[in-house]
Amino acid sequence: MKIQIKGGRVVDPGSAVEKVQDVFIAAGKVLALGTAPNGFHANRVIDAIGMVVCPGLVDLSARLREPGYEYKATLESEMAAAVAGGVTSLVCPPDTDPPLDEPGLVEMLKHRARSLNQAHVYPLGALTQGLKGERITEMAELLDAGCVAFSQADVPLNDNQVLLRAMQYASTFGYPVWLRPRDAALGRDGVAHDGQVATRLGLAPIPAIAETVALSTILLLVRETGARVHLCRLSTSDGVDMVRQAKSMGIDVTCDVSANHVHLSEMDIGYFDANCHLVPPLRSIRDRDALRRGVQDGTVDAICSDHTPVDEDAKQLPFGESESGATGLELLLALTLKWGEEAKIPLAATLAKVTSEPARILGIRAGAIGLGASADLCVFDPHARWNVEPAKLKSQGKNTPFAGYEMSGKVRFTLVEGHVVYEG
Amino acid sequence: MSKPLPEAEELLGRLAERMRASVTPDTALIGIHTGGVWLAQRLHNALGLRQPLGTIDVSFYRDDYGSRGLHPKVRPSDIPFDVADADIILVDDVLHTGRTIRAAMNELFDYGRPLSIRLAALIDRGGRQLPIAAQFVGTEVSVADGEQIELKKNEQGRLSLVLNRQAPA
């Protein structure tokens, strides 16, 4: 299928290209930019005048809920949500049921996802069997089956010896390890940041040190083992400082933050809004501002959606009993643009946080509009305003703390391997 | 256009004289908040009664709670004598529909069983909606439906009557 995307402002953060020009696609790849190749006859012309054409978004964390949690969401609904949000590559955590600790499960997931012909799915393999934190998984097998890295998802590893061994093993082969810095014991029964809101509302607290103590351990173990570690979902000001310092000392780590934490704080919990029950918790305004500065100065490499669809019954409970998580695939672009606009950052640098940077972390060829590269693209209208209406989301998870917010930036077309997989 | 309202102090004197022949030193006086209490205090002095003065707030017995909710200012009811077998005179400033008196009587019966209850009102403005009558009245006054007669007390304790054109309190 030959496609011409006409008149859009092409922004490719990785190559610093930003220019109004046409994009020519054939055989699933970007054939040319600017001038049509000789003899090119488009089967379809997409009018992108006034729109931005950028690489399809690369989301470093989106729960698809399969296998095991189909009552919360299915691959069909969540993959549809992904492309509606302009996401063409996504990473899914291993905390499915059963967890992704067996090659067969990973293969099945990849096969199912591929058959939908939508976004590329990059599963994370479980770091330990059953995510139990005792025995490391067969990482080579899992990698062959399609895993890109290894993770404990949200399950803290409370045995540092196991963590050390897992990182040593992974580093032997250069396998990346993705870790959430969360101490297994500090604030283990907590549901909200140990700050003024948790104190007033009587919510069991999770102190900032639950993150920084674990982060400190992880960074020391990285120095010790040389493992390639990606830190998932920073939430504290001190945590950002620690990563900044580690990077300046030459320690090779990357980190991400969820789009929710870029915008929200503990104050948004209001009168016990369970849609703000997140892991890690929404922290103080000071923490949020430090995260934003971190994204801006590159300490935080990428923004992800941390998409977690939760069924309504599990949210309509007292805060402490409710299930944590927010739906987010369809909001990632708009929330990232909102941050960039507020921080007064140029569009290319803004989009880098959800395209070229996450692709670099993953080590995949994505998040770029290169000649000969797979035509995974997002065409969006930067000026279109829309309201977040949970009922209208494609995701089965309607649980968003941004319900009723007005957003700017709407996806009009999403292409994966040169096919239009979404038109809005 | 209605006639000007009478002088409260003068009316009070007249009311006291009308009551004098019918009370004994053991007659118990109970004023209904707020205007009735002021009157009852003055009458208690004027008639030289022995029993301590009682005051009653009918907020918990009104029949309009369902439509208007609890009165914003509930005052304490204080009856410092035994209601059982007492000869009681209720005192109110303006007798109108009779509902306040009905509520006061219901409340009184929750304190005990009185021997008798009579009613003294400074003003009877007619418009009864219940079979209630006052045994002692200062005077009868006629006012329009949307109007309300209010008893006021100044800093020196002097009573006066005013006419308001608003919904009753």
Place this chain on the structure above:
Amino acid sequence: MMGYNPQLNANGELQHLLTIEGLPREIVLHILDTAHSFLLVGEREIKKVPLLRGKAIFNLFFEASTRTRTTFEIAAKRLSADVINLNVGTSSQSKGETLLDTVANLSAMHADMFVVRHSQSGAAHLIARHVAPYIHVINAGDGRHAHPTQGLLDMFTIRHYKKEFAALRVAIVGDVLHSRVARSQIHALTTLGVPAVRVVGPRTLLPSNVSELGVQVYHDMAAGLKDVDVVIMLRLQNERMNGALLPSAQEFFKYYGLTPEKLANAKPDAIVMHPGPMNRGIEIESSVADGRQSVILPQVTFGIAVRMAVMAILAGNA
């Protein structure tokens, strides 16, 4: 979102009583003033008024409590209301029915008011968000968050003995971290303009941000009680006593138990309060609990009057 107050209706009147935080001062005073009249009703032979005749009040206790439930029941009956008691058990999973389903079913039985106690903070707010507009919700204690009627009766008690709030020093002693009573008391005291509100306890039992609630923090009991007018002792729950928060009940009593010696630091006419039930010998010595400065028993009587006032005010609002 924070401009809207879930406790007030469109006219600014009290629709639910969920927490003292965010209640206008006038409403707090109105409740105390009304409670005074109900206290007098309680001193008559017929302790009833017909105000809530025909109304159905459902005591929805997801967390067991005989004391609190009984006082709400007495209060409701003295208002001539019909009372239904439901002990729903401590886990919604145990019956399979969700919290909101339980509430919806009961609403369909023509409830006018729910009195709710739950082990989770925010449960009363959740219920209030989902009931029909004519149903009023009273929070009888949710997790660690709030116990507003207790806070109100404590304020009533203080006003009864001390008359004015404007120059008082009040000390709240014990496990503030886990206490919904303490949180409600702190909000009530600051709303009523008490200038010195102190919390006294070991670091492990005080929330890390407690000073942001407007209180002064003391770890030394003698200093904390110095010249105070009111001493409020909080109950120390069993689970706290033998774990990582406190080494033992004995050690707690040594440092924070109210004995005559420690009480002597307070003003000679200071009153001693306790929300009950008391752990004698752990947070308070019997001689103090039964002594002349203790107002613990009157608190119970005041509690009935305050709860009558809350129900009467709520049921009268649209």
